[in-house]
Amino acid sequence: MSNPYEPDPHKPQDPQQGGSGGGFSDQPYGQGGQYGGQQYGGQGGGYGGQYGGGQPGGQQFSAPYSNPFGAQPYGQQQPTSTDGVSIAGFVLSLTCCLSFVGAILGFIGLSRTKNDQRKGRWAAVSAIVIGLIGTLVAVGVIVFAVTVGLNTVTPGNAEVGQCADKSFEDDDAIGLRDADCDEPHDVEIVYAGDYSDVEDAVADEGFDIDELSDNEIAGVACTTLVGDEYSEVQTSEYVVGILAENVPPGSADAILCYVERSDGDELDAPLAD
Structure with missing residues (x-):
């Protein structure tokens, strides 16, 4: 009598059964049989085949996408021009x-x-x-x-009776700044006019203006041109000076005559009577 469990030598073996046995394989679990066709990470199926490109030992997860051109992510564009x-x-x-x-x-x-x-x-x-x-x-x-x-006093804007302080002084020029006559001040304007008036006053006194110094011109002309209200400036207590719009002045240039104390002290009140 033949053994019913003995395989028929003339019948082809089922490769899924993995051996010469019957319906049960004697191989360890996970090798051969319906679960042992391919190991995970091998060729073909499984996760290795899906993410590893079908190569043995392929990576299960691919690397993040990188931009070969180095561009910024979408929505973060770099400025392209200078403003x-x-x-x-x-x-x-x-x-x-x-x-x-x-x-x-x-x-x-x-x-x-x-x-x-x-x-x-x-x-x-x-x-x-x-x-x-x-x-x-x-x-x-x-x-x-x-x-x-606005505070600078010049021959063009000076007025008789106006008081001023010296902002600078040298051998050829003097600067005047408006000041309050009731407060201590350096000078007071006693005449304002044209240089032609000075020429006439010097000539009336019998002098040649070209032969006089500036101080002599001022002494002759300014003491003559001032009004009666400034009669006291003709005393030795005061000295007079002349300031012209241009140097040397022309007949039409504006000039002013000013008075200051001879001892160098400041004036503390208006000089006009």
Whole structure:
């Protein structure tokens, strides 16, 4: 009698059964059989075949995608150009007269370079800072110049009875600054007119004006031209001086005559009677 469990030698063996046995394999679990066809990470199926490209020992997970051109991620584009408004503002902020315009362009450039839309934000910030400082300096200089100009006494704007302090003095010129006659001051204006008046006064006194020094001209002409209210200035307690619009003066140039104390002390009250 034949053994019913003995395999028929003439019948082909099922490769899925993995051996010469019957329905059960004598191989260890995971080798051969329906679970042992391919190990994980091998060729063909399993996770190794899916992510490893079908190569033995392939990686189970691929590397993150990298951009070979080094571009920024989507939505983070780099600025491609430098903002001309910011650069122009920076240049103008360095000038003495257009620093205010430079500051304005700096504020505009600050908006144009926001969020790295354009390059040149440093120029916009610098234009604002330098432009504002330059503007303040320019305003200060203008205010100072206007103040000095309004307070400066010249032959063209001098008035008789006006008091002044000396802002500077040298051998050829003198500077006068408006002062309060009721406060201590250096000089008082006793005559204002044209140089032709001086020429006439010197000639009336019998002198040749070309042969006189400036002090002699002042002594002769100014003491003659002053009004009666300044009669006391002809005493030795005071000295007179003359200031012309131009040096040497022409007949049509404005002049003024001033009086100061001979001892160098300040005047403390108006001289006019």
